[in-house]
Amino acid sequence: MSNNISEEKKVLSFSVFAAVAFAITGIILGYFTRSQIILFDGLYSLVSVVLSFLSVLATTFIGKKDHKRYPFGKDIVEPLVIILKYSVILILVAVSLAGAIVSILNGGREVALGSALIYSGVGSFACLGAYLYLKLKSKSSGSSLVKAESNQWFMDTLVSFAVLIGFLLASLLDRNTRFSMIIPYIDPIMMILISIYFLKLPLAGIRNALGEVLEMTPSGKLPNNIKTYVKNMEVKYDMKESFVRIAKVGKTLWVEIDFVVKDSEKIKTIADQDKLRQELSDYIKTYNNNEWLTVSFTNNRKWAV
Structure with missing residues (x-):
């Protein structure tokens, strides 16, 4: 197993253990404080535990070399796991959103503000720390799975700070009896606002992962940069034309290039062809x-067509 895979497993394992701690704390406090959004935070962390463990299993599976059974590698596992992860999160968000709407229609929900404030204060900064750590690791590893974990913690951080702000507001309103009727609605309203925001990130993640599963051309400047470089090589080596196909699946960038040659071709031997391949490989490696x-x-x- 490579060092990159080993490091990836360590980072994902950290995410699992951290999520377990948040899940247990959030579910227990959410139940006793009667806060729907704290309960959601705990349930989200519990779902994250299962999904993070799935990421660890996927990383272990990808790291095991088996070229006979998987001659083209196992990169497709990454986007498939990401689609599953974000789909589960979408279901959780949809159920929580429906519950918040029902709660408002039933007159809101009373919450034990003191315990809720302590939990949201500690949880907010703990989530932020976990998110920043995973974000740093996702940049250094280039792992889609670690990036997905980072996104999960980013969403959890948003929930925690929204909870903190909401409960601070509720505490201020609680000191003034004129606004006491608003307090039961703060918790479900926060849940609705967070749910609406949460829909965006999983949908974007599923769309990007589906693009990898379908081997679509990746977005950004990379495809055009490679195609421009190939065109320059086409002119340099006096080719008729060239065809470039690019896809990114997991960590692997797939590039297929077909050159249509002329009779006056400058590429005379296989050694000449390999020289051109090496130039292309050196250039692509600057990106991936x-x-x-x-x-x-x-x-x-x-x-070639």
Whole structure:
């Protein structure tokens, strides 16, 4: 197992243990304080535990080399796991949103503000610390799974700070009897606002992961930059034309290039072809070290289209 996979497992394991602590605390306090949003925070952390453990299993599976059974690697596992993770989060958010709406229709919900404030204060900064740690690790590892974990903690951090702000507001209103009728509605209203915001990130994550499963051209400047470089190589080596196909699945960038050659071709030998391949590989590696590059040469266009 490579060092990258081993480090990835350590980071994901940290996320699992941290999520367990938040889940137990949130569910217990959410039940006793009768706060729907704290209960949601705990349930979200509990779901995160299962999903984080799934990420650890996926990373272990990907890290085991088995080229005979998986000649093209196992990168497809990453986006499949991400789709599953975000789908589960969407279901949790939808159920919580429906519960908050029902709560408002039934006259709101009384909450034990003192305990809720302590939990939200400690939880907010603890979540923020976990999120910043995972965000740093996701940038250094380039792992889609660690990035998904980071996004989960980002969402949990938003919930925790929204809870903190809401309960601070409720505490201020509680000191003035004129606003006491508003207090039971603060908890479900916060739940509705957070749920609406939460819908955005999972939907975007599922869309991006589906793009990888379907092997769509990745977004951003990368595809155009590679195509421009290939065009320059086409001119440099006096080719007729070239065709470039690019996809990103998990950590691997798949690049397939077909050159249609001329009779006056500057590429005379296989060694010349390999030299061109090396130039292309060196360039692509500036964007992604995990590239899968295929370069073909033909003088019949039908084999390239």
